[in-house]
Amino acid sequence: MKIVLIEPGSTIANVYSKISMPLLGPVYLGTILKNQGHEVEIYKEDIYTPDYAGIKADIIGISILTATANRGYEIARKFPKEKVIIGGVHASLVPQEARRFARQVVVGEAEGVIGDIVNGEVRDEIVYGKPVENLDLLPYPDFSLIKGYRLPAFITPVLTSRGCPFDCSFCSVTKMFGRTYRFRSAENIRKELLAVRSKNIFFCDDNFTANPKRTRQLLEFLVRMKKRHWACQVRCDAAKDESLLALMARAGCNTACIGFESVNHKTLEAYDKKQTIEEIIHAIGSFHKKKIKIHGMFVLGGDDDDKKTVWDTLRFAVRHKIDTIQMMILTPLPGTKVYEELEKQKRIFSRDWSLYDGQHIVFAPKLLSARELQMNVLKAYARFYSVYNTLVLFVRLHFRNAFLRLMGHKIVKDWLRHNRSMRWLAQEGIFS
Ligand code: B12
Ligand code: SF4
Structure with missing residues (x-):
């Protein structure tokens, strides 16, 4: 067929x-x-x-x-x-x-x-469908089936585990893959990696270090394979184990994408993140000490967030020298606790799924208006990725970060070009 x-x-x-x-x-x-x-x-x-x-x-x-x-x-x-x-x-x-x-x-x-x-x-x-119990039985993904995909790709996604033991209120992962953490054997992953010719790998597991013992085994392999340049998604908890971080660095991890989510402790609690601001600060220091760059991921718009929270987030990112950031607007993804709660309170004003991408506000926040949240997040984002900040990094010879900031600058500019009118807010009659 x-x-x-x-x-x-x-x-x-x-x-x-x-x-x-x-x-x-x-x-x-x-x-x-x-x-x-x-x-x-x-x-x-x-x-x-x-x-x-x-x-x-x-x-x-x-x-x-x-x-x-x-x-x-x-x-x-x-x-x-x-x-x-x-x-x-x-x-x-x-x-x-x-x-x-x-x-x-x-x-x-x-x-x-x-x-x-x-x-x-x-x-x-x-x-x-049933969750795949033994992930080692899956074939290695054949990317040549994708029409027009140039191989070797600049970056290859590799999935070594499924599921996450946590259950943050805004996240779809556990609804989809469950809370039981399943992972492939290091040997099975090694064989897949041997065939990957990209210079960069993205381990797209949602929680790469959820089982430190298996992560260690995988890292040992990576050290021996001399695979360089890979990124992964982790929680702050990973930083509590200094020897694990050292091993990650030796194994070629150049960027950790970390779900910081908020610098407002009440919001962290409301998100059920099970992490504190002190742990976030500790994680930033520990990863940086090992020369691993940080992509900090934040979600703004919880019921305890106001305008100040947005700018506090920006100041925090600058003060702690987070290399790159992602400022998402809280999105009530169907199936999540956030969705259930906002739906119950009749605060979701748009069901246009194309806006459910973390960059468009689709519900009425509590402590500021929808428009204020949208504009402030954008302005803070634009400030982080400003030309001035890019030049500062360039002058200090941080070329990689300067390049990434420049990309970020273009992305924010494009967003503004396409969305300046905020038509979806006007359509919903949200003017303030
Ligand atoms: C890699 C990744 C990315 C990459 C690439 C994504 C891409 N091409 O769209 C990047 C970084 C660019 C990205 C961006 C975004 N992402 Co993303 N991403 C992921 C991640 C970590 C892995 C995706 C993956 O490969 N999964 C593994 C495979 C095996 O799972 P799968 O694709 O779902 O497929 C299984 C089933 O769904 C099903 N299935 C899938 N397709 C089909 C088709 C048919 C016909 C059938 C029968 C079955 C079937 O069978 C598959 C095998 O079991 C997931 C988290 C996750 N664990 O999935 C988040 C995830 C998909 N992302 C998410 C989100 C929200 C986004 C963004 C909106 C922004 C953001 N906050 O990051 C953007 C939107 C991207 C877009 N296309 O518009 C959410 C999606 C939630 C939702 N309800 O839609 C997820 C689930 C993470 C989360 N925390 O909730 N993402
Ligand atoms: S946000 Fe991260 S830690 Fe929280 S449930 Fe989702 S994948 Fe797990």
Whole structure:
């Protein structure tokens, strides 16, 4: 059978449309189907958008996040419904909605069911996938299935674990992958890495160090493999184990993306983050001591956040010399506790999923207006990535950070160009 899998494009002016890193879901599923003898092609629209009218396929599989759901449904409408299957995080959280556009929707991890669905052996309208228990049994993702994807890619995503033992109130991860932390063996990962020819690797696990013992084993391998230049996502807790950080540095970790989330301790509590500001400060110092750069991730707009919190966040990032930052606006992703709470309080004013990308305010904050939150976050973001700050880094010979800041500057400028009118707020009648 001919199967086409599609990752819909990011919305206009979404910072992420510039990053051509594919979601691994379609690649894993495509690899499994190819190994079963099917002809598979994957389209990642941020890289290549085909002429859909010319596509002859038996099955169209579409992978949707909340932010890309509208585009996913638009693509689905171009095909007869009996050919379309939809999966991905958003489809897993609101399967009934996705079902309106597809013959079948898969909730959760689909590796165990995709073959049977394609062969017509599983016909349920909503199919519940089971979490893959032994991740070592998965094939290595075949990125050559993605049309137009240049190999070796500048950066290759590698997933070594699924799930996260925490349950932060704004996060979709545990709703999708559960709280049981499952991980691949170091040997299995080593074999995949041997075939990766990219200079840069992004371990896209949500919590790379959740099990320090297995992380250590993996790091030992990386030291021996002399793999350089990789980044990962960790919590501040990782910094409590200094020898683990030392090993990460020796193994080639150049950037840690850390979920700091807030510099307001009340907000940290409300997010159920189970981390303190002291731990954040300690983590920054410890990673920097090991010469690992930090991409600090913040989420603004909790019920205890006001205008000052936004600027406190910027000052904090500058004072502690965080290398790059991401300032997201709290987004009520379906299925999360934040969604349930805001929905109960009738504070969500937009259901346009394309705005659910962490860069558009879609609910009424408590201590400031929606417009104020949006503008202040943007202004603070723009300040961090200002030309002046970039020049300062350049003069101090911090070329890599200066380059990244310049990129950040362009991204914020693009955002402003596309969104200056804030049409979605005007449409909802939100003027103040
Ligand atoms: C790598 C990554 C990125 C990369 C690349 C993403 C991309 N190409 O879109 C970057 C850094 C650019 C990024 C950006 C963003 N991301 Co991101 N990202 C991830 C991360 C860490 C890994 C993705 C991955 O490969 N997962 C592993 C694979 C195996 O899982 P999967 O793709 O979901 O596939 C499985 C199932 O969903 C299903 N499935 C998937 N597709 C299909 C298709 C069919 C037909 C079927 C049947 C089944 C099926 O089967 C697959 C195998 O089990 C996830 C967290 C996570 N653990 O998934 C967050 C995650 C996907 N990101 C998220 C978010 C919010 C974003 C951003 C909006 C901003 C932000 N806050 O970071 C942007 C939006 C990007 C966009 N496209 O518009 C959320 C999405 C939540 C939601 N409800 O949509 C997640 C879940 C993280 C979170 N904390 O909640 N991201
Ligand atoms: S934000 Fe990070 S620590 Fe919290 S539940 Fe999500 S993945 Fe886990």
